[in-house]
Structures are given as C-alpha cells and as structure tokens.
Amino acid sequence: MAESIVNFFRELIGNDYITVLIVSMIPFVEVRGSIPLAIAMDMNPIAAFALAFSGSAIMCPIVLAILRPILNWLRKFIFFKHLVEAVEDGFKGKAQAVSDKANKFDASQIEKRKMLGLFGFVALPVPMTGVWTGTAIGAFLELPFIKTVMVVVIGDLTASIIMTLLSVFCNDYIDIILYIVFGIVILAVLYFTIRVVYKAIIKAKEEKKQAGDSVDNG
8 A cells, every 4th residue: 555655756756865855745634744755655753743743834835825815816806705605604613623622721821821722733744633623723813924823834844754754653554644644635636625515505595595585584
C-alpha cells in the first residue's frame, strides 16, 4: 500500500522534496499525510518535518487573507450562494463551540481561551482538524490576524512533531499508517462534500418555501 501511494506521487510530481511540500499544502492531508509519506520515501525525518511543516504553515496567512473575500464573491452567484452559506455554517458552528467554552471563563480570559481552544483543535493530528479548518475557524472567531496565525502555526508545529515521532517510531508499520491516514482523508472529503451539498439543498428549499409563503401572505 505504501509503495503504491509513494509511486503515485513520485510519478505525478517527480521530486520527493517538492512532493512532500505540495502534499502538505493540500486540505485534509497536510502534515498528517505528508510526513508519513516522506518517511515512506526514506526521507530524513528532519527534512520530512521541515518540508511538511513549512508547506502546511504557509497556508495559514494565505487562507486567512483570502477566505472571506472569496466566500463573499462566490455568494454573488446563485449557483454557489447556498453552498457558501453551508460552508460558512459549518465553520461558524465550530467557532461557536470554541467560543461557548471560552465564555464560561472571566471576560479577561475569553480571548486567551479562544486561542487555546483553536490551538488544541489544530494540534490534534487527524484529518479535518488541521491548518485549513483551524484557520477558517479562527476567521469566524474574530481573533486578530496575527494572533490567529500564531496560534494555528504553533498548533501545526505540534501536530508536525507528533506525526514525525509517530512515523519514525512506528516505521515498521508505515504501510498501515499511510493506509489509515489516506483512507480517513478520502472519507473526510466525502463526508464534508455530502454534508455541504445536503445543507445547501435544505437551505435552498427553505428559501423557496419562505418566498412562497411571502407570496401567499401578500
């Protein structure tokens, strides 16, 4: 299994170092998949860590800067309007969960608790909890730009260290690790896509029903 995944990326990109860097930038995969992939390529663990962390971390300020402008632009098109709203609802829900936990503390501690909650979310090395999702949640938490980047990058650093140690010490089982990681990634992408499309359809139906009720009442 590991050999098949490694050969696929090697043939697709052609350079092991560039492969790890690019794979680490992919949503859902990030360091969770790129570091085990690098170790399976017999790459030096320090190089694997550095490339994967650099590639995933650089996406934080980029995503944070362009996420809302892109969503607002897509919202202008009828075809994407409900999809955008469904995506936003998902991120807002996660951000609200972090805020609810933070709000249980003294007012002076709320921002710090939000940052701590965001760090824990990104640092957990499983799909759908990495830089992309964490950055999106940070955007809806209304945290300052610099603080969001700092927290997400530190969380990503933690996840990178965990994945590097796991891959090195469990090198004999790297096939299983890659199989599990990329299997979960595929399931996560399918779940996210189905969930967003389903919510978009529900929103479209609700909007149509409300429009019909307004006409009837008028």
